[in-house]
Amino acid sequence: MQAPASIAVGDDAPPASTPDTALVLVNLGTPDTATPAAVRRYLAEFLSDRRVVALPRALWLPLLHLVILPLRCKPVARKYASIWVPGDDGGSPLAVYTRRLARVVQEELPRLRVIDAMRYGTPSLAARLRQLRSEGVRRVIVLPLYPQYSTTTTASVADVLAAAGEGLQTQMVDDYHLDPGWVDTVAASIRDHRAAHGSGAHLLFSFHGLPQRLVDAGDPYASQCQASARAVAQRLGLADDAWTLSYQSRFGRDRWLEPSTQGTLRALAARGVRNLDVVAPGFPVDCIETLEEVAMMLAEDFAAQFADGSGALRYIPCLNDRRDHARALAAIASKRLEAWH
Numbered sequence: 001m002q003a004p005a006s007i008a009v010g011d012d013a014p015p016a017s018t019p020d021t022a023l024v025l026v027n028l029g030t031p032d033t034a035t036p037a038a039v040r041r042y043l044a045e046f047l048s049d050r051r052v053v054a055l056p057r058a059l060w061l062p063l064l065h066l067v068i069l070p071l072r073c074k075p076v077a078r079k080y081a082s083i084w085v086p087g088d089d090g091g092s093p094l095a096v097y098t099r100r101l102a103r104v105v106q107e108e109l110p111r112l113r114v115i116d117a118m119r120y121g122t123p124s125l126a127a128r129l130r131q132l133r134s135e136g137v138r139r140v141i142v143l144p145l146y147p148q149y150s151t152t153t154t155a156s157v158a159d160v161l162a163a164a165g166e167g168l169q170t171q172m173v174d175d176y177h178l179d180p181g182w183v184d185t186v187a188a189s190i191r192d193h194r195a196a197h198g199s200g201a202h203l204l205f206s207f208h209g210l211p212q213r214l215v216d217a218g219d220p221y222a223s224q225c226q227a228s229a230r231a232v233a234q235r236l237g238l239a240d241d242a243w244t245l246s247y248q249s250r251f252g253r254d255r256w257l258e259p260s261t262q263g264t265l266r267a268l269a270a271r272g273v274r275n276l277d278v279v280a281p282g283f284p285v286d287c288i289e290t291l292e293e294v295a296m297m298l299a300e301d302f303a304a305q306f307a308d309g310s311g312a313l314r315y316i317p318c319l320n321d322r323r324d325h326a327r328a329l330a331a332i333a334s335k336r337l338e339a340w341h
């Protein structure tokens, strides 16, 4: 389904005189409602992307539509319902926080037009590019909200830009996994959380996983995750044995990156770590993978490792619409802008 070329309502309305340069913050995408039908629509688009699942189409598409989607859409819709943000400005957390983040980045960059877009679902990146063209925007900086580059995520945004960016001068930020402003902001969010809620005995960096096969084929994602975690730990002055990196959100039967977050939580519990802080700096905004998988399911699993009820996983929220997050992204975009002058 495609949105009309110009949807200028509410927050989407361009300022009276539209700047000729725009910044588009692109996130993965998420269902429009917490219903099995919407989840099915979203997952069908997402999981049909060859960048995400590279299996031969003749094998994968029947498996996806006849087995995976029918099995998955109902339980996943229930998960989304458990984290849905209420209110007029509510919706799926990923959509809500991406939209709010774009508004704060807009405040930081008054001379640019700043909008959000999604790789899958709505508002689609292709529709946003059409909208910007119709508003008279000539130059677009595309900033995928993936701090670490992966062929499955970042390159897929580049695919859309190549297909739908005609008539626009475009630049894309490939990654920002060691950007000093971003590293500072992640470190500050951990420090703030520890100051407010007490410091756990250990810090776990949990990143979204990836099939090992892609890493073996040269995807830089895992090494960028490691570099990000190390940089943040260094910024916090943490000793090497005070933090661990792991990968969450497995999907399918392939071998995924190790160690898994669930296995790591259990190993840390067995080692006697009772109070564990978990942060997910691969996710710029909170979503089903952080709020449901980590803050609900994995937190329960961790607590269950201690029969006397003494264990607690403390989830540190994503950067979301924090002012320093918006400033860090604005600075990354501004650097790209300078390259154009």
Ligand SMILES: C=CC1=C(C)c2cc3[nH]c(cc4nc(cc5[nH]c(cc1n2)c(C)c5CCC(=O)O)C(CCC(=O)O)=C4C)c(C)c3C=C
Pocket (backbone or CB within 6 Å): 028, 029, 030, 031, 043, 052, 053, 072, 076, 092, 094, 146, 150, 152, 153, 208, 209, 210, 211, 221, 249, 251, 252, 282, 283, 286, 287, 288, 289
């Ligand atoms: C083969 C499958 C998948 C790959 C490869 C993959 C890579 C990948 N994903 C993200 C970020 C997010 N993924 C999210 C949800 C999600 N991811 C997959 C599968 C793969 N991801 C599925 C099936 C789902 C949907 C949820 C479910 O059915 O369990 C999300 C959250 C979306 C939301 O609506 O909240 C994010 C964000 C990265 C960064 C990445 C590769 C590096």
Ligand SMILES: [Fe+2]
Pocket (backbone or CB within 6 Å): 208, 249
């Ligand atoms: Fe994913």
Ligand SMILES: [Fe+2]
Pocket (backbone or CB within 6 Å): 249, 250, 288, 289, 293
């Ligand atoms: Fe998940």
